[in-house]
Amino acid sequence: MDLVVNHTSAEHEWFKESRASRENPKQDWYIWRDGSGDAPPNNWHSVFGGSAWQWDDQRQQYYLHLFLKDQPDLNWRNPAVQEAVWETMRFWLDLGVDGFRLDVYNFYFKDAELRSNPKRRSFKGIFYKYASQHHHYDQDQPELYSTLAKMREIVDSYPGDRMLVGETSTLEDFRRAFSYYGDENKGLNLVFNFEILHSRWRARDFRKAIQHWQTCAPENSWPTWVLSNHDVKRHGSRYSRGSQIDLARAKVAATLLLTLKGAPFLYYGEEIGMLELALPHHMIQDPPGKKFWPFFKGRDGCRTPMQWCDEANAGFSDGIPWLPVHENFKQVNVSIAAADDSSLLQYYKRLIRLRCATPTLLTGVMHLIEKVPRNTLIFTRSEAGDELWIGLNFSHRKAIVQLNFPENLEIILATHHAEGATFSHGVMALEPDEAVICRKIK
Known part of the structure; x- marks a missing residue:
């Protein structure tokens, strides 16, 4: 659940009570200050532009809002x-x-x-x-x-x-x-x-x-x-x-x-x-x-x-x-x-089904592979003897990835290749814009 407790709405009952006077049970639930002469209390800016301070005619003070003026900040020091x-x-x-x-x-x-x-x-x-x-x-x-x-x-x-x-x-x-x-x-x-x-x-x-x-x-x-x-x-x-x-x-x-x-x-x-x-x-x-x-x-x-x-x-x-x-x-x-x-x-x-059914994808060690073709991302996930190879081709061209090991890779999920197919002798051939998840066959 989204818990938004840096600030509330200016329509919240807490703020309505707080702004009603300087002497009420919630008068210090928000950050109220007098100005510095005719200027706000300090130089803070709102994330959404302008000063983070808004003058309130009812209470005759400034209140802090680091976001919208309709979102007054709570006083977490209270x-x-x-x-x-x-x-x-x-x-x-x-x-x-x-x-x-x-x-x-x-x-x-x-x-x-x-x-x-x-x-x-x-x-x-x-x-x-x-x-x-x-x-x-x-x-x-x-x-x-x-x-x-x-x-x-x-x-x-x-x-x-x-x-x-x-x-x-x-x-x-x-x-x-x-x-x-x-x-x-x-x-x-x-x-x-x-x-x-x-x-x-x-x-x-x-x-x-x-x-x-x-x-x-x-x-x-x-x-x-x-x-x-x-x-x-x-x-x-x-x-x-x-x-x-x-x-x-x-x-x-x-x-x-x-x-x-x-x-x-x-x-x-x-x-x-x-x-x-x-x-x-x-x-x-x-x-x-x-x-x-x-x-x-x-x-x-x-x-x-x-x-x-x-x-x-x-x-x-x-x-x-x-x-x-x-x-x-x-x-x-x-x-x-x-x-x-x-x-x-x-x-x-x-x-998602593959992820939930494969402990290696959930908790396995991850290792990024270096020296791969330009615009490809190759990494492994491994755990308890199970080794998965993930190949991602961000290019519109084919990519041949030499992984330098003799074993074959069985494709368990891919966007272009058929599931169950293999890449032989550690050579991953990726189609343009393709993703593959493979298991090393030992």
């Missing part, structure tokens, strides 16, 4: 706020949720003195002022460690495999994310890694992202992998060479995601090849898109309704949806994909 969050977590855990995605968890605490952030001397941007500062004082404060430990303690007190996954895309130091989790320090179970989310369709880009994790991550940490989410253009569109889904590339991407060591996160619709929808300005709902148009057109294009069938609103709702359905919904939907054995959906299902 023990009553922390207790309210613990109570909220227990409420949902009692109902049986398996865990929480902690939205922007590294923003919970702010500097106790609310000191201004130092400026970046090298910053030359015009529109996105948030990037003009080093965010030393508005995120990643030392108190966060004990808070995450408390959240982990609450989750671990429930039976079964409950978990916490931390989400943020604003960490200034990639390595800092790893300090927030692990069993030894009782932090988060997982931290989202968005590096391959921004990789171009080149083998070397994906290799670099994988190696970066392997280099920076603590020993025994569990990786996470994401190709699409609610904040970026869908990878079905990013990696296609035209206006339609590039099915071959989409299957290669799916193979990568589901064979890497770690926890794959799938974004709704990627399994059927949903594409980004280009919306005109008057249909934009995302506040940053409205504010920064046309330089940034918002995130609505990746948030359109799930395409279930070819009926009205793609079967998503009988009412008018918040965002329009992609115009391709009559051709791209679950109903059609489920009936087509060659569809992307059916390939995802085969991949």
Whole structure:
């Protein structure tokens, strides 16, 4: 479940009570301050543009919002706020949720003195002022460690495999994310890694992202992998060479995601090849898109309704949806994909079944193979004598991979080759835009 506790809505009862006066039980549940003369209390910027401080006529003070002005930040230095969050977590855990995605968890605490952030001397941007500062004082404060430990303690007190996954895309130091989790320090179970989310369709880009994790991550940490989410253009569109889904590339991407060591996160619709929808300005709902148009057109294009069938609103709702359905919904939907054995959906299902039935793909050691043809990515997964070889060709040309061992490789899943076929004497012949999963025959 998504747990958003850095901030609440300005319509939340807590905030309504807090803004009512400077003398009420919740007056200190949010971060209120007097201004510095006629200016806000400090120089902090909102992630979505402008000052992070909003003047409130009712209370005659500024309140802090590191995101939208309609999303005032909670005061995590108030023990009553922390207790309210613990109570909220227990409420949902009692109902049986398996865990929480902690939205922007590294923003919970702010500097106790609310000191201004130092400026970046090298910053030359015009529109996105948030990037003009080093965010030393508005995120990643030392108190966060004990808070995450408390959240982990609450989750671990429930039976079964409950978990916490931390989400943020604003960490200034990639390595800092790893300090927030692990069993030894009782932090988060997982931290989202968005590096391959921004990789171009080149083998070397994906290799670099994988190696970066392997280099920076603590020993025994569990990786996470994401190709699409609610904040970026869908990878079905990013990696296609035209206006339609590039099915071959989409299957290669799916193979990568589901064979890497770690926890794959799938974004709704990627399994059927949903594409980004280009919306005109008057249909934009995302506040940053409205504010920064046309330089940034918002995130609505990746948030359109799930395409279930070819009926009205793609079967998503009988009412008018918040965002329009992609115009391709009559051709791209679950109903059609489920009936087509060659569809992307059916390939995802085969991949997931193979992953669940193959311990080597779940927990096996991963090793990247060096000295392979340009624009190919080859890696192994091995455990208890079982050795799997994964070959991914990101090129539109055939690739011959000399693996320098005498054994044959049996194909157990591929996008072009037949299952059960073999690559002889350690030579992997990949078709253009092909993915293969093989087992070494000993």
